[in-house]
Amino acid sequence: KAGVTQTPRYLIKTRGQQVTLSCSPISGHRSVSWYQQTPGQGLQFLFEYFSETQRNKGNFPGRFSGRQFSNSRSEMNVSTLELGDSALYLCASSLEQGAPLHFGNGTRLTVT
Amino acid sequence: EDQVTQSPEALRLQEGESSSLNCSYTVSGLRGLFWYRQDPGKGPEFLFTLYSAGEEKEKERLKATLTKKESFLHITAPKPEDSATYLCAATSSGGSYIPTFGRGTSLIVHP
Numbered sequence: 001k002a003g004v005t006q007t008p009r010y011l012i013k014t015r016g017q018q019v020t021l022s023c024s025p026i027s028g029h030r031s032v033s034w035y036q037q038t039p040g041q042g043l044q045f046l047f048e049y050f051s052e053t054q055r056n057k058g059n060f061p062g063r064f065s066g067r068q069f070s071n072s073r074s075e076m077n078v079s080t081l082e083l084g085d086s087a088l089y090l091c092a093s094s095l096e097q098g099a100p101l102h103f104g105n106g107t108r109l110t111v112t
Numbered sequence: 113e114d115q116v117t118q119s120p121e122a123l124r125l126q127e128g129e130s131s132s133l134n135c136s137y138t139v140s141g142l143r144g145l146f147w148y149r150q151d152p153g154k155g156p157e158f159l160f161t162l163y164s165a166g167e168e169k170e171k172e173r174l175k176a177t178l179t180k181k182e183s184f185l186h187i188t189a190p191k192p193e194d195s196a197t198y199l200c201a202a203t204s205s206g207g208s209y210i211p212t213f214g215r216g217t218s219l220i221v222h223p
Contacts, residue, residue: 042216
């Protein structure tokens with residue numbers, strides 16, 4: 001069974017630009033969550049989608065947004081990039097709420 | 113506010129030297145306590161879920177235990193391939209099922 005796939009693996013962007021990250025969950029998993037991981041803050045929850053609806057949202061500014069498609073694939077977008085947005089962005093899927101998360105290998109975003 | 117604290121932040125062991133990692137949690141009614149392993153450049157990999165005090169789970173050299181305030185990940189006779197960052201996370205019964213993660217323990221096992 002294929003795991004969670006995230007693309008691209010690496011991105012370098014300039015301040016002020018926007019970026020879109022993509023995630024394909026494990027087949028059959030309808031819940032997709034996004035996390036930001038930095039050395040200083042650890043894993044911070046961004047948002048969770050289930051059946052194309054945002055079910056939960058973390059404490060991040062509105063520059064961070066996401067969506068989920070009918071095939072459960074998900075994208076997140078960050079607009080007006082700031083230096084502090086440099087991080088590893090992780091996508092995770094799960095069978096249901098409260099179930100263990102299955103993570104992809106992340107997208108490493110560097111903002112210069 | 114839910115909180116999860118892991119200690120120590122970093123741990124160096126010699127191969128074969130057993131030890132334990134600690135995860136203290138403060139949540140409004142524990143629903144589940146999760147352990148993950150993260151290798152450099154990769155996403156976290158699920159290891160265990162514990163649901164109630166007294167529960168234990170084992171996998172190879174790892175054993176996770178749970179009390180009402182904390183969880184331990186015991187590593188018996190570790191090998192260099194056990195080197196990784198170990199993360200724990202807790203979900204509360206009064207909330208959204210979104211896990212609160214600790215900062216992790218970075219484990220290095222020297223041959």
